[in-house]
Amino acid sequence: MTNVSSTADDILACARTLIIAGGYNGFSYADIADVVGIRKPSIHHHFASKVDLVRTLVSRYREEAAAGLSAIERNIPDPSGQLKNYLAYWEACIKDATAPFCVCALLASELPILPEEVALEVRAHFRALASWLTSVMERGKRQGRLQLAGTARVEAEGFMAAVHGAMLSARAYGDPKMFGVITRPLLERLSATR
Amino acid sequence: MTNVSSTADDILACARTLIIAGGYNGFSYADIADVVGIRKPSIHHHFASKVDLVRTLVSRYREEAAAGLSAIERNIPDPSGQLKNYLAYWEACIKDATAPFCVCALLASELPILPEEVALEVRAHFRALASWLTSVMERGKRQGRLQLAGTARVEAEGFMAAVHGAMLSARAYGDPKMFGVITRPLLERLSATR
DNA sequence: GACGACCTACCAACTGGAAGGTAGCTAGCT
DNA sequence: AGCTAGCTACCTTCCAGTTGGTAGGTCGTC
Numbered sequence: 001m002t003n004v005s006s007t008a009d010d011i012l013a014c015a016r017t018l019i020i021a022g023g024y025n026g027f028s029y030a031d032i033a034d035v036v037g038i039r040k041p042s043i044h045h046h047f048a049s050k051v052d053l054v055r056t057l058v059s060r061y062r063e064e065a066a067a068g069l070s071a072i073e074r075n076i077p078d079p080s081g082q083l084k085n086y087l088a089y090w091e092a093c094i095k096d097a098t099a100p101f102c103v104c105a106l107l108a109s110e111l112p113i114l115p116e117e118v119a120l121e122v123r124a125h126f127r128a129l130a131s132w133l134t135s136v137m138e139r140g141k142r143q144g145r146l147q148l149a150g151t152a153r154v155e156a157e158g159f160m161a162a163v164h165g166a167m168l169s170a171r172a173y174g175d176p177k178m179f180g181v182i183t184r185p186l187l188e189r190l191s192a193t194r
Numbered sequence: 195m196t197n198v199s200s201t202a203d204d205i206l207a208c209a210r211t212l213i214i215a216g217g218y219n220g221f222s223y224a225d226i227a228d229v230v231g232i233r234k235p236s237i238h239h240h241f242a243s244k245v246d247l248v249r250t251l252v253s254r255y256r257e258e259a260a261a262g263l264s265a266i267e268r269n270i271p272d273p274s275g276q277l278k279n280y281l282a283y284w285e286a287c288i289k290d291a292t293a294p295f296c297v298c299a300l301l302a303s304e305l306p307i308l309p310e311e312v313a314l315e316v317r318a319h320f321r322a323l324a325s326w327l328t329s330v331m332e333r334g335k336r337q338g339r340l341q342l343a344g345t346a347r348v349e350a351e352g353f354m355a356a357v358h359g360a361m362l363s364a365r366a367y368g369d370p371k372m373f374g375v376i377t378r379p380l381l382e383r384l385s386a387t388r
Numbered sequence: 389g390a391c392g393a394c395c396t397a398c399c400a401a402c403t404g405g406a407a408g409g410t411a412g413c414t415a416g417c418t
Numbered sequence: 419a420g421c422t423a424g425c426t427a428c429c430t431t432c433c434a435g436t437t438g439g440t441a442g443g444t445c446g447t448c
Contacts, residue, residue, distance in 0.1 A: 007428090021306040021307055022304045025220055026219050026304055026307045028403065029404060040405095041407095041428095041429080042427075044405065045426085050404065105362060106304075109300050110216045111366065113215055113220045127367075149382070150379055154379060157363060158356065158379055162355055162356045163359065165355025168299060168302055168303060168358050169355050171302060171305050172316065172317055174317070182351050185349075188343070189343060189383075223438060224437085232395095234439095235396085235397090235440080235441095236393075236394050237438095238440080239394065244438065244439095
């Protein structure tokens with residue numbers, strides 16, 4: 001499988017980094033062109049419009065996320081361990097600063113001004129992530145390995161919100177450790193053996 | 195106390211609404227001019243630059259927040275009630291859609307591309323809010339009216355992150371109720387009488 | 389007559405994007 | 419083997435509209 005055209009991927013990767021830094025309006029074609037080493041209008045050869053670029057970017061991000069979650073699902077049997085692994089993934093991302101924020105979380109914050117096509121993808125990510133977390137919570141409850149205070153759904157939404165908030169705080173404080181400080185208690189509470 | 199010049203305030207209020215919708219790069223002078231009913235360059239009469247406008251906007255927002263928190267401090271003795279009131283405030287804001295997001299939370303998400311002067315104000319807000327929440331947690335613990343799992347500081351940071359995440363989820367789902375769904379369990383856990 | 393509040397008329401730089409051209413590769417036909 | 423057609427990947431040139439911002443003028447009020 002030879003990587004025939006890496007340019008389109010380069011553009012997507014670059015755009016992702018820029019979006020993570022400043023959202024949809026935080027970057028321009030010129031920014032991408034500079035980094036990728038291509039002329040600005042050439043980007044249109046790979047992506048018809050900015051909306052198109054960001055939509056496929058988010059769509060691909062969602063695919064990767066889904067793949068990551070099913071990898072967790074495959075490799076880790078324990079629901080508590082799955083949550084732990086999910087948090088560890090983000091903790092690593094934030095620590096090495098490669099992608100210190102969830103693309104969809106950032107875009108969600110500016111949802112009101114997002115092109116509808118992009119907004120749809122972003123909302124879909126939230127539903128998918130919450131759905132996976134809910135299933136993990138449910139399984140954990142059934143197996144008696146997770147201690148839920150409320151319903152699996154509410155617990156999952158709370159977990160997701162806390163993770164997003166933790167990303168934000170880590171960024172605001174400029175301190176990657178803050179993510180762990182905030183998220184570790186989540187696990188402790190859920191996997192408490194009483 | 196006659197409101198001598200309301201235009202500057204109108205500009206600030208309008209800019210605040212626009213920032214809440216889409217962040218620093220989500221609005222332009224033209225947008226403000228349209229809403230306020232003024233010509234675009236006239237904004238410069240009130241605010242030397244966009245950075246200046248947003249900086250004073252955030253600064254004023256922080257003042258209002260501080261005033262709000264000390265009002266809570268004044269009127270509500272119970273730490274648990276104080277947290278409840280804080281959440282109720284945001285729940286109302288999100289429900290009536292006047293200001294369904296914290297200005298500083300939104301700006302924090304795009305911190306890397308924010309002008310330094312604005313970034314400083316945003317970081318200061320996070321420190322101030324976390325500091326207040328920490329003091330509430332501490333008092334609640336001392337009085338035996340709040341049940342903390344960890345230190346007051348960690349509990350406060352977790353609370354703040356959850357609130358920000360809840361705002362994000364409410365926005366992503368397009369469902370104001372989600373804020374309450376996520377934040378109510380926070381209070382229940384903290385004020386549990388065991 | 390000074391000043392605040394606002395205006396019109398500009399500006400350079402940048403925005404995403406359209407148009408059309410070119411170099412190189414490949415497939416199919418003769 | 420040679421020719422042609424069509425493809426991808428990029429280029430240059432150009433565009434209308436928008437960005438934040440400047441310069442200088444007008445008008446009403448104290």
